[in-house]
Amino acid sequence: MAWAKAQDFFELKERFKSLTIEENKNTTTLYIEKEKLIELLKSLKERGYKLFIDHSVIDYPDKKPRFLAFYILYNVDERKRVIVKTWTDNTLPTIENLWFAGKWAERECYDMFGIRYEGHENLVRAFMWETYQYHPLRKDFPLEGFPTEDLPSLNEVLWDDKLSGTMNYNRMHTAVPTLEDLEITEKRRLQKQAQIVLNWGPLHPGTHGTMWFLFDLEGERVFNCDIILGQLHRGVEKLAENQMYNQFLVYTDRMDYLSALCSNQAWVVAIERLLGIEDIVPEKAKYIRTMMAEIQRINSHLLWLGTYALDLGALTIFLYAFKEREKIMDIIEGITGARLTISYPRIGGVRMDLPEGALEVIKAFIDRFPRELKEWETILSRNRIWQRRNIGVGVISKEDVYYYGLTGPVARGSGVPYDLRVFEPYDAYPWVEFDIPVGENGDAYDRYLVRIEEMKQSIRIIQQCVSKLEKMKGEPFFAESPDPKKIKLSIDGIGLKVPAGEIYSSGENPRGELGFYVVSDGSTKPYRVKIRPGSMYNLSVYPHLMKDRVIADAVTILASIDPVVGEIDR
Amino acid sequence: MEGIVANLVLIAIKIVVILLITLGIGAFLTWVERKVAAHIQRRPGPMVVGWHGLLQPLADGLKLLTKEDLFPRYGNKFLYYLAIVMALVPATLTFAVVPFGPEFTVFGVTVKPILTDVNIGILLVFALGSMAVYAIALAGWASNSKYALIGSMRKAGIVVSYEVVITFAVMGPIILAGSLSTYNIVQAQIEQKLWYIWLQPMAFVVYMFAVLAEMGRVPFDVQEAEAELTTGFTVEYGGMKFGIFPLVEWYIEGLALSAIGVVLFLGGWSPLNIPFVGFVDPFFFLGPLSPFFWFAAKVTLVFLFILWLHWTLPRYRIDQITETAWKVMLPITFINLVFTAVIAPLIWR
């Protein structure tokens, strides 16, 4: 497992007297007091833990101090991960000078828990509007919120307002932002310095979802830019605390809805690791999950390619890509019964065996697909217009990758070969052969090439999985619990108790690292789930890239980062 | 007196024909475009309204006509409506100088199938062509929307660049023909037994680029750029007020500029050309209708070529567009101009 060892930090003990090191089964944790936190993080960054993974807090209402803040860092060269933790009541020092991504994580933390960050440049709410009073992820905030507003439209019908039975919803609803609230939010986000401020999104064809951009424009040049998130915020982390482990699976579908299978897989693997049953999951289930995840990766990259081309004006590629996507959706539907929100993997295996003929269909698809891909490449890759729009646009340096906590194809496009399928292999990835494409310049064109190449590598993985699975007919696809009294493994997952403990486990999603930091108190529901959204930290580099670029590059850069709002907002 | 009346009747007939072409065929071209796009994208396109969706333009028009009339808050009402007029009028007037075929006699009356064969026809085309930018600039300014404003500013940037390029590009054919009248240019090509594209390939390419730019077609459709500016300058227009803009920009202006391109470079209504030898007409059996057929066929081909590009290429960025115009296209037209001046005496002989 890719965790640092306790002896790595013995030298640090001399500098930090109060440092305690805790090495668990699944994690390695450094405890430090709040005052020394920045110093410790800085020295860790100098020691190679320079990739920012995640930061948030855990709420313990009964304890004093109340909040346990954690910072997850990664050492790319030595492939080691470490968690730094500190207790606090309501303030923390800001880490925005060490990692920009921390600025966004802190905004989220302020929004959800009400933690104040000292020295933060512009501490605004990440998802909720500015005039919202509560902090929803605190344990004392009820799951259903505080219904304060009367919304007649909730149970309105055309000619009769009196619905009966369960159709008669309660009209009371939690607070809804008004136009004035949004205006305050908007004004607090960005101080106008140049000529006009252009709202871009949420209802905009170029934003790939409901993101709200503010561009401070000097002519067409972007002088300053900020992003208001939260239009799709559903409080998935709050829901996770109130759902059983297998029930939460369906919410992972709805996070990155374009790569539901990959998200499912990441969650399932995280819980299996927490349970310690990773080794008893049948080989067949692992191969099926890997194969399906790669099919989903192609599916997701196809949507990216289509919309990317659409944004740059090449309308036809969009439909070509969607045609192939349709085939993939049909394959997925045939195997799992669903097209978008799939929930096919289960803790301990997969829901059901592959149906008859599934492998033949997949084989036919992967025979045909590379030819189609080649055709699109002839239209785009060597096209001079395409190159002029992409080469040299949105250049991300290697240092920026660490500073902004970038992962996935965006990091690889800049030459950082950070791929969790290799760095921290899960499921069948250690047994299959594939390459990690990396870019050289880190511009939009490199990210484009990386993703195209990733599709080809996915085809390779699928091929290997198919040839393995062909020999595995009739083998079990779900794990037998070694000790049914202790761990109740079943396909519906009801009553599955997870021993107390914590884990950070992540999977390589098409859009970057999707991590789950799960804290369990030994019951059927997790105590706290922090989801590390790859898209959100990838997006945090966007204002930096847009500085001094023109509006026309906004779509290029955004599409080349390829965020999905469902995952950013959660 | 009788002559004047006959003249007026003739003019009235011609005006009706032009209106049929601009508004009728122009609307019908929306269907053509959708079908072409659909087949490029391997899908059937409109199929429901009428045979293969043939009545789709009618349905669209009906829908546009019955939309609510909205006017954006804080906008400028006078300029807002003036933009619509400024869009439609110059584009349609361009057809006044498009020659559809050779002179013919019917019922003892000699008819020239061109509304006004003025001796500065080509100049008139470009004068009217540059008026189109006012419509877009006004629309962008009057709607009080930032997308519209940016879109119209971009269009102005394009016109600033391609206006020069297109005027220098057409000088080659004019030297060879020695006339600015569209009718005479075609006549000259027939007399010299030469389509000017054979001598002016570079000018033709540059002209086509400029047409794409003026029409706002891919790769130069930055003023619309759905992904960046939603639809640019038409954001605040709805119903038929919106319908006018694509109709004018994409279809009427497109048809007019394609027709002028055919007149200048592809020999107008003349049949297939073998340079310096003569013309071959595989459609001789159409008799007197053959020239009209050839003209329509050529315009259609040029227009379809534009559609093909539109549905294939990505789009440029605005600064790349203007730089291409000034740094690549303009020097090419200069070279072409000198080249034409050198070889022109050989052609006249």
Place this chain on the structure above:
Amino acid sequence: MDYLGLVLLFFVVLGIAFVMAFVNNLLGPKTPESMQDYPYECGVPLYDKNAQSTFHQGYYLLGLLLLLFDIEAAFLFPWTVVYRYLGIFGFIEMFLFIFILTYGLLYAWRKGGLNWQFEEESI
């Protein structure tokens, strides 16, 4: 007499344009709502109410060059028509003219006048 057709066409099209501009007012439904005329900016409150403000544009030098070159083009048009009758004199003279024009273009190019002007010192 040649232009009669043009003038008539102008008035006819003008009429059509007016009809097009106001036809929705007659045929369309009227459902007044408080927000329906709010300027479209992707469904959120406007940051600036007014879009008709100063807007830096990158081609003002190109605009000036357009004026110059269009005037040159206006000079060239008569020459193109009568070039046939001018003989070698016309050729040399115009060759010089185009040469100077090219030189001017190269000068503007060298000075960076053909580039899109992104920078402005004021901010």
